[in-house]
Amino acid sequence: MKEALRQFIDSFQFLTPEEVDIIVDNTVLKFTKKGEYLLKEGEVSKECFAVIKGCIREFVIKDGVEKTVSFFTEGDPITAFTSEITGCQSKSYIQCLEDCVVTVGNDSLIDEMIQRIPRLEKLIRVEVEKEAGKMQDRMSDFMISTPEERFVTLINNQPNLIHRVPQVLIASYIGVTPESYSRIKKRVFEKIKQHN
Amino acid sequence: MKEALRQFIDSFQFLTPEEVDIIVDNTVLKFTKKGEYLLKEGEVSKECFAVIKGCIREFVIKDGVEKTVSFFTEGDPITAFTSEITGCQSKSYIQCLEDCVVTVGNDSLIDEMIQRIPRLEKLIRVEVEKEAGKMQDRMSDFMISTPEERFVTLINNQPNLIHRVPQVLIASYIGVTPESYSRIKKRVFEKIKQHN
Numbered sequence: 001m002k003e004a005l006r007q008f009i010d011s012f013q014f015l016t017p018e019e020v021d022i023i024v025d026n027t028v029l030k031f032t033k034k035g036e037y038l039l040k041e042g043e044v045s046k047e048c049f050a051v052i053k054g055c056i057r058e059f060v061i062k063d064g065v066e067k068t069v070s071f072f073t074e075g076d077p078i079t080a081f082t083s084e085i086t087g088c089q090s091k092s093y094i095q096c097l098e099d100c101v102v103t104v105g106n107d108s109l110i111d112e113m114i115q116r117i118p119r120l121e122k123l124i125r126v127e128v129e130k131e132a133g134k135m136q137d138r139m140s141d142f143m144i145s146t147p148e149e150r151f152v153t154l155i156n157n158q159p160n161l162i163h164r165v166p167q168v169l170i171a172s173y174i175g176v177t178p179e180s181y182s183r184i185k186k187r188v189f190e191k192i193k194q195h196n
Numbered sequence: 197m198k199e200a201l202r203q204f205i206d207s208f209q210f211l212t213p214e215e216v217d218i219i220v221d222n223t224v225l226k227f228t229k230k231g232e233y234l235l236k237e238g239e240v241s242k243e244c245f246a247v248i249k250g251c252i253r254e255f256v257i258k259d260g261v262e263k264t265v266s267f268f269t270e271g272d273p274i275t276a277f278t279s280e281i282t283g284c285q286s287k288s289y290i291q292c293l294e295d296c297v298v299t300v301g302n303d304s305l306i307d308e309m310i311q312r313i314p315r316l317e318k319l320i321r322v323e324v325e326k327e328a329g330k331m332q333d334r335m336s337d338f339m340i341s342t343p344e345e346r347f348v349t350l351i352n353n354q355p356n357l358i359h360r361v362p363q364v365l366i367a368s369y370i371g372v373t374p375e376s377y378s379r380i381k382k383r384v385f386e387k388i389k390q391h392n
Binding site (some may be wrong): 015029045058060063069070079080081082083085086091093107109121122125126129130131132133134135136137138139140142143144173 | 203252254256258263265266275276277278279280283287288318320321322323325326327328329330331332333334335336338339340346369
């Protein structure tokens with residue numbers, strides 16, 4: 001698993017081999033079972049994660065119903081920014097949909113790494129800006145899209161998800177009932193077949 | 197207007213009076229007219245802004261129709277993160293809905309400020325993380341909400357908006373036709389009246 005971690009850290013192309021070593025040696029890995037939670041509603045988030053192996057979802061319970069708002073797979077960072085920065089309670093759950101391996105970071109570890117590799121401060125800022133950009137794009141894309149368009153975006157951006165997660169969660173994510181989702185999925189796959 | 201700018205910079209409570217002076221002296225202000233654009237679809241964003249005075253919206257054109265995805269008022273930062281960081285073309289328009297005053301920043305100005313006030317690097321990172329948190333919260337909130345709930349969130353978070361922007365833009369923002377919006381607005385205001 002250290003090798004997968006090294007590959008992940010190495011994917012940030014601005015790091016020298018020595019810097020990659022320092023980070024890999026200091027990264028804590030967490031092995032979780034399917035169904036386990038990394039964060040629950042009401043808890044204050046003190047850690048941030050990145051997925052090395054596995055699939056994780058974020059959901060909110062509204063009127064007793066689970067609504068899936070995000071999926072995370074290999075390479076994705078997971079941070080509950082507001083809870084972690086302001087210390088307020090999380091409104092959402094983060095749950096493993098498979099047995100997973102994640103890196104676990106926290107403020108003091110990040111501060112320590114920055115002390116050893118000062119230019120990491122700027123590099124982390126740029127990574128957070130990229131994440132903010134992805135969220136911004138996802139938000140405006142979601143706002144202007146129909147459920148069918150959201151489904152097409154999902155299979156374009158995270159094509160392996162559809163085979164990894166229960167279909168009812170994808171329905172919840174694009175904001176339709178499981179029945180509507182079945183119709184949408186059929187229609188989209190028929191269009192894809194016609195194009196190929 | 198320098199006084200409004202000083203108040204804005206001063207609202208970041210971690211800065212000393214001397215640091216506020218340095219930033220105020222180096223901040224460029226831009227005065228724009230109602231209808232003017234800060235960014236258009238297809239352009240590469242090289243600047244970031246913060247609203248000192250006025251109201252600004254972000255919108256996307258989809259199938260020939262304008263869809264409003266964000267409103268910004270006094271104190272709000274405006275950054276097209278993805279375009280600015282990756283250099284790709286903006287997918288959205290940023291347009292002033294009133295005569296506005298905004299601060300204008302860019303990478304080299306930020307680098308210069310950090311060179312003069314090194315701890316600004318971390319402080320900016322934390323501010324970007326807060327922004328990312330707001331976007332994350334807004335995204336999951338939007339995903340699980342009905343148009344009526346979105347309207348209630350809007351009047352709770354940005355209460356002055358409803359009197360400042362054309363109602364058709366608010367309808368577009370919460371994702372309904374102007375007709376449905378009229379009904380939603382009436383219903384929500386009746387409920388508020390009953391509660392008071």
